[in-house]
Amino acid sequence: MKTFITRTITALFFVAIMLGGILWSGLSFFTLFFIINFFALREYASLVRHIDPDYTEISPWHRNGVLVAGCALYMSIAGDRFGYDGFSLGEIGWVLTFIFLLVMPLGEILMGKNFSLKTIGYSLLGLLYVTVPFGMLVDMSFSHDVVPGFGQQYVWLYPLTLICAIWINDTMAYIVGSLIGKTPFAPAISPKKTIEGTVGGMILAVAAAGVFGHFWGYQWMPLQHWIAFAAIAAVFGTAGDLLESRLKRLAGVKDSGSIMPGHGGFLDRFDSLLVAAPIAWIYMRLFF
Known part of the structure; x- marks a missing residue:
């Protein structure tokens, strides 16, 4: 009974957060899945460490760099609708994605205990498996017909x-x-x-x-x-x-x-x- 009550309370809280994030605005929807993407990437990395112990040997630069690259890639796919003073989150995201995907392997070579293209591949696969779908979900939620004065409209x-x-x-x-x-x-x-x-x-x-x-x-x-x-x-x-x-x-x-x-x-x-x-x-x- 205690387990059932816990699952029910968690489910209700989860549904409320999801509905609130989706229905409130395009920005709240973007933010909701930005957070989900971050934690899902961490869980993916944990699964890979259990599957292949070699992934536990990656440097802190690599481990944290993947999370930053994941957030940046998400921004680059889904963030063109949000910005300030002439800069969009999408543009910032593309720049950060390029930097981290370029510099991350170099950091792994210099600071990793056992450099391996395999571990780099695991990280790139995580971005493809987790981040790209979430970014596409947000991207498909905006009409590509631009409304004068409003930009692309969010369609929940x-x-x-x-x-x-x-x-x-x-x-x-x-x-x-x-x-x-x-x-x-x-x-x-x-x-x-x-x-x-x-x-x-x-x-x-x-x-x-x-x-x-x-x-x-x-x-x-x-x-x-x-x-x-x-x-x-x-x-x-x-x-x-x-x-x-x-x-x-x-x-x-x-x-x-x-x-x-x-x-x-x-x-x-x-x-x-x-x-x-x-x-x-x-x-x-x-x-x-």
Whole structure:
């Protein structure tokens, strides 16, 4: 009972923070995922250290430089809409990203105990796996049609739809799997996942988006976009969940972190989004 109460309180707090960050303004949304990106990168680095002990030998310059580079890269992808006195966060981010990606290997050569291109590769892979998807999520949330006097308009509907579709898919997959799930889906990666639960979650997520889009959501987006967002969230969100589960298996840990009692870490909460967001970004560039 105590565990259930803890998980419930944490979940409610998490939902409130997410909704507040998404709905308040474009800047609050940018800031929310700036923080999430920072801590998710730290958790990724922790997983890699468990998987390959060589990564524990990187210099403090490398370890901290990756976090700075991750924040800078996020700014460069998502920060063009925010700035002051002629400078945008995007421009500052590109400069800092270039500097740290250039200087970080040099610092590792000079200060690292055992220089290895492999450890540099792990860090670059972390930026690709964690930072780029979060940056793309924010980028797709702004209309590229410039409104005179206002710039690019923040459209909270897009990220909220994708995130809600992921939540619905995860919840329905858990419920269906608990009720009728018998056939393991990926026993070597996630023993509790079943084919029945996974397929049921996908179908119900798409059905929920279709019903909402048909009766209420058509005034904001055409029905096909509601269905497409839900399908992307269901299929690629599941792939993201399995990918992070695989990383945790290799690392020999249950959760990526412990910052959210009863729910693990940031990677545990946003693993689905890391794969679904880039696909949604591509879909929007092609069809919106």
